[in-house]
Amino acid sequence: MDNQREKREVYYKLSKKLLDLMLKNGYLEQEEYEKIDALNRSTFSPELAEVYV
Numbered sequence: 001m002d003n004q005r006e007k008r009e010v011y012y013k014l015s016k017k018l019l020d021l022m023l024k025n026g027y028l029e030q031e032e033y034e035k036i037d038a039l040n041r042s043t044f045s046p047e048l049a050e051v052y053v
Contacts, residue, residue: 005047008044012040012041012044013046016037016040019033019037019040
């Protein structure tokens with residue numbers, strides 16, 4: 001994996017972790033979480049996007 005791909009992967013994983021915390025603490029509803037996660041997958045284009053779905 002090249003440097004750019006690694007960065008996108010890390011950025012996506014970080015955004016996913018933050019979303020998980022926001023959902024757990026009641027800042028997001030499940031529907032909002034899913035929409036934002038889908039947007040993040042399209043934005044960061046992680047290599048393992050299919051695994052995350």
